[in-house]
Amino acid sequence: MSFDDGPQPGTMNCYHVCEQLGIKATFFMVGLHAEEKPRKKWIDSIRRQPLFLIANHSYTHAFKNHYQSFYGQPNLALADFMKAHDSLHVPLKIARLPGNDAWALNKRFKGTKQVKPLLYLLDSAVQYMVLGWDVEWKFKAGDKPIQSAQALLLETQKAMTGKENFVKKHTVILAHDRMFRRAEDRDSLYTYLAALKAMPNVVFETLDNYPGVKK
Numbered sequence: 671m672s673f674d675d676g677p678q679p680g681t682m683n684c685y686h687v688c689e690q691l692g693i694k695a696t697f698f699m700v701g702l703h704a705e706e707k708p709r710k711k712w713i714d715s716i717r718r719q720p721l722f723l724i725a726n727h728s729y730t731h732a733f734k735n736h737y738q739s740f741y742g743q744p745n746l747a748l749a750d751f752m753k754a755h756d757s758l759h760v761p762l763k764i765a766r767l768p769g770n771d772a773w774a775l776n777k778r779f780k781g782t783k784q785v786k787p788l789l790y791l792l793d794s795a796v797q798y799m800v801l802g803w804d805v806e807w808k809f810k811a812g813d814k815p816i817q818s819a820q821a822l823l824l825e826t827q828k829a830m831t832g833k834e835n836f837v838k839k840h841t842v843i844l845a846h847d848r849m850f851r852r853a854e855d856r857d858s859l860y861t862y863l864a865a866l867k868a869m870p871n872v873v874f875e876t877l878d879n880y881p882g883v884k885k
């Protein structure tokens with residue numbers, strides 16, 4: 671399981687649900703979001719829990735979602751990732767690009783023309799690995815989840831057996847911390863993850879165990 675954009679309201683619900691179920695998860699965090707005081711504590715909790723891994727989702731979330739400017743200036747974007755690396759004490763060089771399902775792993779690159787220069791730079795200049803996702807729990811206005819837990823479960827099962835994943839049989843699932851800040855949505859996350867965990871042959875791993883990731 672992977673969660674993006676934390677620390678944000680919702681992060682600790684993700685934390686508690688995964689901890690209760692014993693599910694390993696990777697939190698792609700934004701440096702800027704960690705500046706407020708209580709949130710630093712959340713990061714420390716995640717860091718101390720062996721089920722979880724902190725990864726890099728840039729410092730400013732692509733200059734606060736100014737994607738054209740961010741990806742158009744790959745050197746500045748790289749510096750932004752490095753600032754997050756230092757401020758969040760990211761343990762391994764694993765990143766996810768804001769707003770983009772892009773990959774840079776073992777000289778295999780996947781992404782739009784807009785983000786490719788940054789992918790190459792992260793790989794060659796700082797030996798960073800970039801991981802996208804295979805299944806997304808989408809959200810609408812107010813950060814409400816779009817798919818029901820059941821619908822997402824079907825999508826996930828399809829991905830696990832299909833040919834579309836970046837690496838077959840390995841399914842990277844994306845959701846955003848803030849989608850689960852309300853109790854009913856937190857419960858929906860619990861329902862989804864509990865059902866997935868109960869399926870035969872399903873093993874949850876943090877992304878440092880994804881094929882091709884160097885530790």
Ligand SMILES: [Zn+2]
Binds near residue numbers: 675767768769
């Ligand atoms: Zn994001």
